[in-house]
Amino acid sequence: MAQTEQEILAGLGEIIDEVAGVPADQVTPDKTFVDDLDIDSLSMVEIAVAAQDKFGVQIPDDHLRNLKTVQDVIDYVRRPAVTA
Amino acid sequence: MGTDQTRVVVTGLGAISPVGADVATTWKSLLAGRSGVVPLTDSWAGELPVRMAAWAAAEPAALLDRTQARRMDRCEQLGIVAAQEAWADAGDPAVDPVRLGVVVSSGIGGIASTLSAYDTLREKGWQRVSPFTVPMLMPNGAAGWISLELGARAGVHATVSACASGAEAIGYGIDMIRLGRADVVVAGGTEAAIIPLNIASFAAMRALSLRNDEPQRASRPFDKGRDGFVLGEGAGMVVLESAAHAARRGATVYAVAAGVGYAADAHHIAQPDPAGAGATRAIRAALADGGVTPDQVVHVNAHATSTPAGDVVEGQAIAAALGAAARGVAVSATKSMTGHLLGGAGAVESVAAVLALRDRVAPPTINLEDPDDRVGVEIATEPRELRARGNTPMAVLNNSFGFGGHNVTLAFTAV
Numbered sequence: 001m002a003q004t005e006q007e008i009l010a011g012l013g014e015i016i017d018e019v020a021g022v023p024a025d026q027v028t029p030d031k032t033f034v035d036d037l038d039i040d041s042l043s044m045v046e047i048a049v050a051a052q053d054k055f056g057v058q059i060p061d062d063h064l065r066n067l068k069t070v071q072d073v074i075d076y077v078r079r080p081a082v083t084a
Numbered sequence: 085m086g087t088d089q090t091r092v093v094v095t096g097l098g099a100i101s102p103v104g105a106d107v108a109t110t111w112k113s114l115l116a117g118r119s120g121v122v123p124l125t126d127s128w129a130g131e132l133p134v135r136m137a138a139w140a141a142a143e144p145a146a147l148l149d150r151t152q153a154r155r156m157d158r159c160e161q162l163g164i165v166a167a168q169e170a171w172a173d174a175g176d177p178a179v180d181p182v183r184l185g186v187v188v189s190s191g192i193g194g195i196a197s198t199l200s201a202y203d204t205l206r207e208k209g210w211q212r213v214s215p216f217t218v219p220m221l222m223p224n225g226a227a228g229w230i231s232l233e234l235g236a237r238a239g240v241h242a243t244v245s246a247c248a249s250g251a252e253a254i255g256y257g258i259d260m261i262r263l264g265r266a267d268v269v270v271a272g273g274t275e276a277a278i279i280p281l282n283i284a285s286f287a288a289m290r291a292l293s294l295r296n297d298e299p300q301r302a303s304r305p306f307d308k309g310r311d312g313f314v315l316g317e318g319a320g321m322v323v324l325e326s327a328a329h330a331a332r333r334g335a336t337v338y339a340v341a342a343g344v345g346y347a348a349d350a351h352h353i354a355q356p357d358p359a360g361a362g363a364t365r366a367i368r369a370a371l372a373d374g375g376v377t378p379d380q381v382v383h384v385n386a387h388a389t390s391t392p393a394g395d396v397v398e399g400q401a402i403a404a405a406l407g408a409a410a411r412g413v414a415v416s417a418t419k420s421m422t423g424h425l426l427g428g429a430g431a432v433e434s435v436a437a438v439l440a441l442r443d444r445v446a447p448p449t450i451n452l453e454d455p456d457d458r459v460g461v462e463i464a465t466e467p468r469e470l471r472a473r474g475n476t477p478m479a480v481l482n483n484s485f486g487f488g489g490h491n492v493t494l495a496f497t498a499v
Contacts, residue, residue, distance in 0.1 A: 021151030042215040049211065 096174025157194030251430025316423030343374025
């Protein structure tokens, strides 16, 4: 089930609104989580778990810490699945 | 008494209780003798021997920003609601952050969150445990969140002493200001423990009333028919301020937080000392600390939880500590209406004590139909007008005693 960038962005916006109270329309691809959206590390964990539920993609901690912008997460969700 | 520099006053009040979602409604309900106890209709209550409790008059999560609320245990939500009201009531004062402190406690902290996280761990694994679980369950959580909300940097403290927690927080706050550590302190207590485990635990001790068929008549402090307390939830907060700081900013002052007295029973982990020595000492210590003489006292908000043992001990302790001056003092047990708010009790009852001074009226004690004649002091069953005796300002005491043998008495005087 390939999702478009727009769909993922919209889904992420919902998650971030729910978890961190940032209105979905402020969640644009260029924004950084920490500086632009003021999202702390505890919220990032929640976002990752919610993203797993919504997009079916697991984000291990060592990958999560490299996702600095909204676009980074969109790219991660859309990347081809890696077989274990 | 101390100079203006060490005199501590009350400049703000906040409360969310079973009889009102704010201070004004709570106070009006207390004066009207309204009970906040209701039957427990949740399915889990059917299995329990106790099927009544006193819920907060409003859902705290509904009163808060959603993002904020979802990261907090219910006891923290109640605490923040009351703290916000108290701060606004004090006029949202401008205070140097390093001169602003917070002392807020809960008896048991975020226990509902603890149990919920435990279920999540067992059912779904650790990855599903919320990263906010620890801040939700820690007993200092409410204090931390309130400190964060207000930017309070002088110090943040959580004085856990079971059912005396809320009063002890206020006592600690008074001392913080007197010691020069802060100019303003938000102090109080909160509890949200109406869950099966807690009900079962208190019921196992035979501490709770079993009068399930008459919930509003179950909490009956000082009455011969009392058979235990009724569990309640809620939070109370006061804004304490140095008199000098309050005067400089033209704050409205409710009362003087004149003194606090502490003592310990060292008798039994959960039962009060039948001799009431600790309670008597705490009352005397509060009077001494506040420079208050017994005949200044016109009202006592008793701890009186409606337990067979505790109420009598306290009544006798009040009589012993005040001596001849006990005659004419309006002793009231507001737990007859609110139930027992555990860590929140001492704080909500301090709010009631301060308002009794402001309005010169003591709230009634309801359900007192057949007073226990061992009590030793007269209990107010109707709202009672308060009048100073002599030329010194009138004083009101608030007692709070907790499992573990904690005894805390606060003394407030009219401005």
